[in-house]
Amino acid sequence: MGAPAALQACPSSLDNRISIWSVGDLGNVGLNGEYQGEPQLLCDIRHNGDVMDMQFLDQERIVVASSTGNVTIFRHHQNNQTLSANQRWEKAHYHVDRDASCGGAACTGVICSNPEIVTVGEDGRINLFRADQKDAVRTIDNADSSTLHAVTFLRTTEILTVNSIGQLKIWDLRQQRNEPSQIFSLTGDRVPLHCVDRHPNQQHIVATGGQDGMLSIWDIRQGTMPVSLLNAHEAEMWEVHFHPSNPDHLFTCSEDGSLWHWDTSTSVSEKPSFLHQGGRSTTYFSHNTINQSVVSAWLSNDPTKDRMEITNLIPNQTLSVNSLDILGPCLVYGTDAEAIYVNRHLFA
C-alpha cells in the first residue's frame, strides 16, 4: 500500500472499476472540508472483467488480474489524481484456443517483485512477465492440471503455487524444465487451497487456506505435509496474510463473513490489547503439531507454553469478506456487501 492510500475494486462485471482511496488523516483536509475519517475516493478507472487479484508493483503502478484472462498495469498519476492503463497482456490466461472468443480463462493470482510479475490462472498456466516488456519472459503451459488459485514468491527466483486439488508446489524459475521442484499435499482429502503466504522473515514457514476454511502451516524444509492444521472458518478462506512487519500476527478472511486475527506472541502479559467496537470473541487454541525443533511460534510444539489468541474482527458478519491487506497499524478489507472497511488502529 502506498503512502496513506488504500486500494479497492468492485468485483463485478460490466461496470467494474479500479479505485484509489485516501485514508490519510495527518493534516490532510478533505476535498470539500468533509469529515476526514471517511475514505475519500481519489480517482477510478474502468476495468474489463472481474478483478480477481491485484498488487502494487511500485509506488505508482498496480498490476491487476482480470477474469477475462488479461493482466493490466495501471499507473496512478499523483499530480493530477488520475489512473491510466499503462500496459496490458491480453489473454495471458486462456483455455485451449487463445483466439477463440470464449477462450479466456480467469487469471486468479498475481504477485510482483519489481520489475517481475508472476501470474497464475484457471488454465493452470504460470506466466512470468517483466514490466515494460511486451512479451512474457517465460510461460509454463499446463503447469498444473487443475486451477491455480494463488501464487507468492518464496525466494527471488522461486515461487509457491496452490491449486484446486490441495497441492502446494514450489517452482524454480531458474530451471528450464516445466516441472515443480517440490510438491506438498494435504493429508486426507484433497481439499482445494485458495490462498498462500510466506512468513516475511523466516522463509521456510508458509501458510495456506483451504476451501473448508482450514488454515495450514507448512515447513517447507521438512516433509511433504503441513505442520499444523487449524480449524478456522466455516467456509472458503479467501486470503491469508502474515503481518509484514509484525509476523507473529496472521490475518485470514473467509466466505463465512469473518476476518480472524491470529496472534502468536506467546507472552500473555505482553499481548497488545485490541480496541474496536462491538466487543470480541476470543478462543484459546493449542494446535496439534508434529515434533519440530524450530524456534518460530508458528511451528512451536509446546502446548502449555504456546497459546494463540484468535479474534474475529467483524462484529455483525453477513456476507463474505473477499480480500484484506495490512500495513503497519492499518487493516483494510472488502466484503460482498460492496463495502470497504478500514481499521487504522489495529494494535491500539
Add this chain to the structure above:
Amino acid sequence: SEQAAGEKPHCELQRTESCKVQVTAEGGKGKALCGEGRPSSSCVFVVRKDQDIYIQTLRKLFNESHGIFIGLQRSEEEFAGKSRKTQLVQVSKNYRSVIRACMEDMHQAAVSARDPALHSQYSTQVSILSAMELIWNLCEILFVEAAVAGPLLLRLLDWVRLHVCDVDNMVREVLSSENPSKHELFWNVVDVFVLQGRMDEARHLLSKEASANPTSVNMCRILDDLMKKMPVPSLGNTQTLTEMELKWQHWHEECQRYLQDGTFASNSHMESICKILLGDENAILEKKELMTTWYHFLVTRLLYSHPTVKPMELRFYAQSSMDLFLGGESSPEPLDTILMAAFEFELHQVIKECSIALSNWWFVAHLTDLLDHCKLLQSHNLYFGSNMREFLLLEYASGLFSHYSLWQLGVDYFDHCPEYGRVYLELHIERIPLNTEQKALKVLRICEQRQMHEQVRSICKIMAMKALRNNRLGSALSWSIRAKDAAFATLISDRFLKDYCEKGCFSDLDLIDNLGPSMLLSDRLTFLGKYREFHRLYGEKRFSEAAKLLLMLMTAHIAPCSFWMTLLTDALPLLEQKEVIFSAEQTYELMRCLEDLTAGKSDKQKFQDDDVETMKVEMLRLALARNLARVIVKEGTLEGS
C-alpha cells in the same frame, strides 16, 4: 397499469393500441414489444427490464438496507413490549437514514453530472427518494411508533419541518441580511416560523422588529408574550392531556381578546399572525405559498385548533385539509393519495398505492416487512397462498437476482420467506451465470448451507463439463469430488485412460500420483490410481510387486473389461524378463483372464478383429505358455523357487 398490488408482474406493462411490432434496444438493456397471443386482441405490450438496480448510487441503498433487514429478522424475539417498540423505531430510523444518505449521494451526482439527460435522471431519483422518505417517516410516526395524542402533534411538526424545504433559501437570505426586519421577505419568514410552530425563532425575529421599529414595540411585546405562553403537548408525563387542553383553552381565549380589542389593528402582518394563532382557517390558507403542501396545512391547522388530536381523528382533518388546500383547482397526485391513506390508517391501501406509484419493489418490501414485525398486518392470505409481506419480499428479491452482483443479497431475502422462499431460491440460483470459478464456489457454498443437494450436483456437473471440454482434467476431478459425483469421476478416469492408450503415457501425473483418498470416489478412479502405481513400480524395477498388482487389478475386477487387453499387453514385458516373475498360480490366472477375454467375443467379432489383435493374442498365449514352462521347472526343482 390498473392491476392490484397483489398481481403486479415483474416488469412494467403499458397497454397501447397498436398493430405494429417493433423491437428497440436501449443502451444494452433491451426493450421489447410483444403482441398478445389472442387473435381477436390488438393489444401490444411494452416490456422493459427493471433499470433501478443498475443505478450506481441506489446500490448503496440495496446493500445497506439488506444489512438492516437481516438485523431485524435476527432480532426477532429478543425483546418484548416497550423495548421492542423502541427497537423497531430504531430500525425504521436506520432505514430512513440510509434513504437520506442515498439522496445526498444522488444529489451530488446530479450536481456534478455534465450530461443533461443524466442530470435530469438523477434529479428525478432525488425527488423519488425524498418522497419515499416522507412517506416512510409518516408511517413510522403513525404505525411503528404509534404516537398517541399529544406526542403525535409534536412528531407531525418535526415531520413537516424536515420535509418542507422550499422556504429554506428564503429563510437563510433574510436571516443573513444586514437588517432582517427591513428585508422585504421579513414577514414571510416570521409567518413560516409561526406556521411551523417554531415559536422561539419567530420571537427572535420579532425582537429585531421591535428594536428597529419603536412604534410597534408594544404590539411586539404582546405577540411575543402570547407565543411564549402557548401551551404545547409534552413528550414526558409532566402533564395530562386534560390539563393541557385546559391551559390551551385559556390561552386561546386570551388571544381572542387581544384580537377583538384591535391590539394589532395597525399592523396587518401581526394581526394575521394572531389570527393564525387562533386557528383561523382562512388566515392560514392565505399563506398557501409558504406552506406549499396540504399536509403542512393540516399540521398547522391541528397545531392551532386541536393540538391534542387523537390518531383516529386525523382522517377527518386530513380529508378536509386536502379539499380546502387544493380547492378544486388541482387533483391529488399519487403522493397525496398515499399520504391520505396513511392518515386514514389504511395500511393495505398505503402499500397498494406505493406499489403502483414506485418503479421497484424496494420500498414496499422493506416497509411491509417492518410493519409485519410490528404485528400490524393481518395474515390473511392472498389468493395464491402467501401473505403480503412474503409476496413483496419475493418480488423484490427476484428482481435482485437479475443483477450480476446484488443476487447475493437476494439469497438472504429468500431465506426469510417461509412459504416459497426456498423454491424461489432453488429456481433462481441455478440460473446465475458462472463466469469464474470463484463465483461458482460462492453459489455452491450457498446451496450447501441450505442442503440444496440437487443444485450442488447440477452446478458441479456444469463446471466439471466445462473443465473437461477445456482439457482441465484436474479441475474437472476437483468438481466431481466436491459433488461426490462418482459417475463423473468415472468419466474423467476414462478420459485419462483414453489419453494413455492414445499417447502411450500419462498426462497430468501430478494429479494421478496424488489422488489420495479421493481415489475411492469411483471404481474407475481407483483403477486409474492403481494402474499408475503399477507403472511406477515397474519404473522402479520392483517387478514382483508390479506383477502382483497387475494381476489383482484383473482378478479383483477393479479394471474394466475393456482395459484387460491393455493390461495383459502390459504383462508381456514382465513375462519376457530373464528371471521368472509370475508364479505358476499367477500364470494360470493370467491365462484364465485371457481366455475369458477371447471367449467373450462372438465369432463375428473374431472375424472382424484385425491382424494386430490376433497377433497380440497369439503373442500373449506364447509368452504365457513359455512362462508357465519356466516356472513349473523352477518351482519343481529341489533348490526351491
